[in-house]
Amino acid sequence: MVERQKFGNLIPHVILCIGVLIVAFPIYIAFVASTQDTATIANGQMSLWPGPHFLDTYYRTIFVGSSGTTREPVAMMMFNSLVMALMIAVGKIAISIISAFAIVYFRFPFRMSIFWLIFITLMLPVEVRIYPTYKIVAQLHLLDSYAGLSLPLIASATATLLFRQFFMTVPDELLEASRIDGAGPFRFFKDTLLPLSRTNMAALFVILFILGWNQYLWPLLITTRDDMQTIQTGIRKMIASHDALTEWPVVMATAILAMLPPVFIVVAMQKLFVRGLVETEK
Amino acid sequence: MTTRGSMQKQTVFQSRLLPYLLVAPQLAVVLIFFYWPAVQAVIQSFLVQDAFGLSTTFVWFDNYRDLLAEPGYFNAIVRTFVFSFLIALSSLSAALLLAVMADKPLRAGPFYRTMLIWPYAIAPPVVGVLWVFMLNPSLGILAHGLRAMGFDWNPLLDGTQAAGLIILAAAWKQISYNFLFFLAGLQAIPSSVIEAAAIDGARPARRFWTIIFPLLSPTIFFLIVVNIVYAFFDTFGIIDTMTRGGPAKATETLVYKVYQDGLLGGNLGGSAAQSVILMVIVIGLTAIQFRFVERKVNY
Numbered sequence: 001m002v003e004r005q006k007f008g009n010l011i012p013h014v015i016l017c018i019g020v021l022i023v024a025f026p027i028y029i030a031f032v033a034s035t036q037d038t039a040t041i042a043n044g045q046m047s048l049w050p051g052p053h054f055l056d057t058y059y060r061t062i063f064v065g066s067s068g069t070t071r072e073p074v075a076m077m078m079f080n081s082l083v084m085a086l087m088i089a090v091g092k093i094a095i096s097i098i099s100a101f102a103i104v105y106f107r108f109p110f111r112m113s114i115f116w117l118i119f120i121t122l123m124l125p126v127e128v129r130i131y132p133t134y135k136i137v138a139q140l141h142l143l144d145s146y147a148g149l150s151l152p153l154i155a156s157a158t159a160t161l162l163f164r165q166f167f168m169t170v171p172d173e174l175l176e177a178s179r180i181d182g183a184g185p186f187r188f189f190k191d192t193l194l195p196l197s198r199t200n201m202a203a204l205f206v207i208l209f210i211l212g213w214n215q216y217l218w219p220l221l222i223t224t225r226d227d228m229q230t231i232q233t234g235i236r237k238m239i240a241s242h243d244a245l246t247e248w249p250v251v252m253a254t255a256i257l258a259m260l261p262p263v264f265i266v267v268a269m270q271k272l273f274v275r276g277l278v279e280t281e282k
Numbered sequence: 283m284t285t286r287g288s289m290q291k292q293t294v295f296q297s298r299l300l301p302y303l304l305v306a307p308q309l310a311v312v313l314i315f316f317y318w319p320a321v322q323a324v325i326q327s328f329l330v331q332d333a334f335g336l337s338t339t340f341v342w343f344d345n346y347r348d349l350l351a352e353p354g355y356f357n358a359i360v361r362t363f364v365f366s367f368l369i370a371l372s373s374l375s376a377a378l379l380l381a382v383m384a385d386k387p388l389r390a391g392p393f394y395r396t397m398l399i400w401p402y403a404i405a406p407p408v409v410g411v412l413w414v415f416m417l418n419p420s421l422g423i424l425a426h427g428l429r430a431m432g433f434d435w436n437p438l439l440d441g442t443q444a445a446g447l448i449i450l451a452a453a454w455k456q457i458s459y460n461f462l463f464f465l466a467g468l469q470a471i472p473s474s475v476i477e478a479a480a481i482d483g484a485r486p487a488r489r490f491w492t493i494i495f496p497l498l499s500p501t502i503f504f505l506i507v508v509n510i511v512y513a514f515f516d517t518f519g520i521i522d523t524m525t526r527g528g529p530a531k532a533t534e535t536l537v538y539k540v541y542q543d544g545l546l547g548g549n550l551g552g553s554a555a556q557s558v559i560l561m562v563i564v565i566g567l568t569a570i571q572f573r574f575v576e577r578k579v580n581y
Contacts, residue, residue, distance in 0.1 A: 009388055013390070015379065019379075019383075020394060022457075023457065023458070026413060026416060027401075029415070030412050044422075044426065095308040103301075105294055106301035125515060127560065129316070129319040132318075132322040137315075155312045168291075172291055172293050175293050185297065210403050217541070232407045236407055236522060259403065266403045267400055277402075
């Protein structure tokens, strides 16, 4: 501190506590609601303290499903979300790292055109091409499939750019050394580049997994079967148009379960997460 | 270490086929799922199909003209910009205040930081569900509070209140992201600069506005662009779970309108024109962002 404050650090503490309260309050309310019974909440008599229904609500949510419009158990939705998120994260990293490898370590006609083709997809998020993309996915018979959920989102300009930048900083001596050892492109990639890229890949994975898990518009459009719902599209279908028909404890338990994996990743891998976030935004 | 055209290594592998095989997967995805649909949208936006879908006519910019003449579309444009402005303003100011406080050397600093960043990971539809529950007019805990204070709270009927609800939820979610980047920006300011100002007798508030704030301006500018993009595109999930564009389209943004009009089917040309306008907006925003990034490099 540059100068002594009159009240010590009281003001920052107060403001930060208010900030934390504002950020945490909705989640606390969701948790509390998920432990009370449906009737109490529907009457507007919800208590601010956790109720006794934690185990049965979560059991019902995970294994049975709500009695509203969707009857699929949330475990199924979480499995679909997990598959989609993993396919998106791993797929983006895999196809981006090999494209970057080709662009940096080879010389070939149309190299720069291909780079720009990948780069410009940055300006074509799924929201601006939803229905034409839907049509193509339908023509390829990929509706209601994991491939349909992930493939149209799997190109990554940011990841390609990131790996390209990183490869540019890898000293040329490493390539020369591995050549002297008689290594071809495959061995150089596997034994030198991949191990060096490990931290970058991990940071990218954290961000892309969250991105994939949180997808909403695309799964909403291309999944119609109940057993292909992701947790994000499933939760919307649990809210009935009439308040009295919505099982709010189950909805809130689903909300908690939907945020659990990405929040866990952010908190447990904070360093990687921050690094990934800052690097992908450059 | 020299690099040619800043894009490639001096020493490279020799192979005719291999580089194409390596870029093939990404290129296939990009061409099939990005460029092909985008091109189709552009072509479609210049065509009109008859009622039976039997013949199509090339109509130049008629679809765009009709679209912009439609009051509903014009309102959606204005609404989207107003939403973006309010979401960015409220979320950025809250996050800046918190970041300035968290930048002080507090023993509980890491705790506050963790508690403030994790909502980043919550998906927009879940954010919508959390807030719609608390502010549900008949059973929401905050709605009861508002009612008790004599406020006539009913976002199901009142469009302005519904819009407020969306802006509140969307800004709330974005605080974490903005906080993180502000904190990083603040930590990059050398303490010697601030100490020098203090020695010159500048009080904390004055130091903030004359030194810290200007030095933060690249971060602020970057975040404004990111927040606008967020408000344009990522609020879809919040709107869809909270209000579905209602009441009476009071919360229908451009992206939500593309989605809704497309669900109804019908006017393919108009729907394509909407997509193309969104593309132009994204291209504009990305261009602004890249100009800024270049300036940051020169700093």
